Amino acid sequence: MRLFKRCTIIVIAIVTLLSSSCGMKKTSEEKVRDIEFTVVNDEDIPETLKNAIEEKKKNAFKLSYADNNDLYLVAGYGEQPTGGYSIVVDELYATDNTIVFATTLKGPQEEQSIQNFMTYPYIVVKMEYLDYEVIYK
Numbered sequence: 001m002r003l004f005k006r007c008t009i010i011v012i013a014i015v016t017l018l019s020s021s022c023g024m025k026k027t028s029e030e031k032v033r034d035i036e037f038t039v040v041n042d043e044d045i046p047e048t049l050k051n052a053i054e055e056k057k058k059n060a061f062k063l064s065y066a067d068n069n070d071l072y073l074v075a076g077y078g079e080q081p082t083g084g085y086s087i088v089v090d091e092l093y094a095t096d097n098t099i100v101f102a103t104t105l106k107g108p109q110e111e112q113s114i115q116n117f118m119t120y121p122y123i124v125v126k127m128e129y130l131d132y133e134v135i136y137k
Contacts, residue, residue, distance in 0.1 A: 029095055029098070029100055029135065030095055030096075031093045031094075031095060031100070032093070032094050032095050032096060033093060033094050034092070034093050034094075035092045035093055035094055035099065035127050035128070035130075036127065036128070037073075037089070037092050037125040037126060037127040038125065038126045038127075039089070039123060039124070039125055040072065040124040040125065040126050045072075045124055046065065046067050046072070048065070048067075049065045049067075049072055049074070049124070052065070053074060053076065053122060053124075056076060057076055057078070057079075057120040057122060058078060058079050058120065059076075059078045059079075060076060060077055060078040061074070061075075061076045061078075061122075062074065062075050062076070062101075062134075062136040064134050066129055068129075069128065069129050070126050070127070070128070070129055071099075071126070071127050071128065071129045071130060072124055072125065072126050072127075073092075073099070073101050073124070073125050073127065073134060074122060074123070074124050074125075075087065075101070075103040075122060075123055075136065076120065076121070076122035076123075077105045077120075077121045077122065078120065079118050079119075079120055080118065080119045080120070080121060081116075081118065082108060082114045082115060082116055082117070082119065083108070083114060083115035083117065083119050084107070084108025084109070084114050084115070085105060085106065085107060085108060085119060085121040086105075086106045086121070087103050087104070087105055087106070087121055087122070087123040088103060088104045088106060089101075089102070089103055089123065089125060090102040090103060090104055090137075091137070092125065092127065094130060094132065095132075097132055097133065098132050098133045098134070098135050099127075099130060099132045099133070099134045099135065100135045100137065101125075101134055101135070101136050101137065102136075102137035103123060103137075105121060
């Protein structure tokens with residue numbers, strides 16, 4: 001009887017494990033193609049997205065926003081003690097089922113005159129709309 005109980009528990013555990021993994025979506029970071037994009041100026045950011053950025057800008061954040069046939073990706077680096085920061089898009093590409101978006105914050109250069117007040121560097125890029133999960137790096 002104890003052997004039967006153990007076997008039943010093992011079979012249930014295996015069935016549960018197998019059935020739960022069937023619903024999982026596999027994500028791959030293998031590049032299929034580069035994505036063309038445009039860095040968006042502040043005045044061209046949709047109002048709804050501007051409001052979301054304003055709410056989140058004090059801390060580092062990542063978000064996406066869809067508008068018509070466009071997808072906007074945003075990477076914010078939170079509060080910084082001075083001006084002179086810039087953000088570089090290192091990668092923006094599609095895989096079979098994801099978008100990979102990688103950025104880097106670049107600090108002020110030493111020879112640059114630095115403004116001593118809090119800034120909130122972020123970048124907004126606009127690309128074609130793809131109904132994929134976004135992976136931020």
